Amino acid sequence: MKKTSLSALAFTLALVMVLAGCSSKQNTIVVGSKNFTENIVLGEMVAQLIENQTDLKVERKPNLGATDITLKAITSGDIDMYLEYDGTVYSSYLKIQDPVTDPPAVFDMVNEKLQKEMKLKLTKPLGFNNTFTIAMPSEIAKANNLVTYSDLAKVSDQFVFGADPEFMNREPDGWNSLKEKYGFNFKKEITLDSGLRYKSIQANEMQVTNAFATDGQLKTFNMTVLKDDLNFFPPYNAAPIVRMETLEKYPELEGVLNQLAGLLTDADMQELNYLVDDKKETEEKVAKDFLTSKGLLK
Incomplete structure (x- = not known):
């Protein structure tokens, strides 16, 4: 075989390998989490639900760190989603300094600004307020x-x-x-x-x-x-925060995530955290058991 043919063959093989590497990330959702039990459990819950109800693959990046780290990760595209809280979006993402005067309106307000200014979206809240x-x-x-x-x-x-x-x-x-x-x-x-x-x-x-x-x-x-009797803290309703680019690419995702809407009370979430922190159950097991109890795993 001629030298030029060998070079062409090598180039073709290299190109195929590169394309194969790219395609391996196709149909893959990267789910991250912050560095505390609740966020890791919820990230695992979302990951299992996506795997169970879609043909998408999930790459997990748990325990990334505090808000500044997860914010960088989702805005840079290192992750597609994680669980966030509307009060944190209010203060840490959007840098709004005004005190909250209408707590029920916070979620819709921050979600609208989030979509316009950062191309991120909160899907429906899970039901509990982790203030x-x-x-x-x-x-x-x-x-x-x-x-x-x-x-x-x-x-x-x-x-x-x-x-x-x-x-x-x-x-x-x-x-x-x-x-x-x-x-x-x-x-x-x-x-x-x-x-x-x-x-x-x-x-x-x-x-x-x-x-x-x-x-x-x-x-x-x-x-x-103790009771926050002067209402200092805004609400912290938990919800998946997702790159809008990801939702546009995989439109089935939003419907899957919204199955978690209103599903968790404050007491439910405290119990799930207790099972991990005190009873030493894994986040994977706690998430799976909860989803199974709600009939969400097929």
Whole structure:
């Protein structure tokens, strides 16, 4: 065979390999998640539903990190979707600084702006509101008759407060603005990894922490969630956030994702988190069992 023929053959084979590599990513949806139990469980739930009800393949990228990392991942196209919260879109994506005056209207408002400004879309909300909150051991709350944030503010100088770095630094719905709103004046403020918060509470190194309303560990450690009586926090309704380019390419996706609409209560989500964090079940099993119980896996 002539040298030119060998070169042509080599080029053809290389081209075929490149095209094969490209085609292997065809019909594949990349599902990511943030770096906490709930988001990983929900990402797995979405991944299993897509695999079960479509011909699409799913590539999983769980535990990516906090909001700034997942935002970069979805806007760059590294992932096609993950689970987000409308209050986080309000503050961290769209950078809206105005206080929320009409919580029920937040989801539709941010979704409209999200589609126009960032070419991303929230599909229908899952039903629960995983709002930020403040929590403390129930025995301490009961002993001091603490029910609301305002109650806590009056005696905050008796306690140590600790929170994860994202909550301490986020605006406008993070620690600095919350402290100013209520006039908190804690004995000490600690910044620590989110996975260490409840251990530090248990060791009495701190007595008050930020939490999500659906944290399974609230149940594990018998924590009381105080009431945000001045309505500082916006709602945090969970929903899949998806690249509009992906929805246009695979129009069947939205209908599949919307089967999860309204399916989870706050109590449901707290129980799923509890099964992973306390009972040590895998996120895959917890997601599958829930979908199966709702008749969504064929």
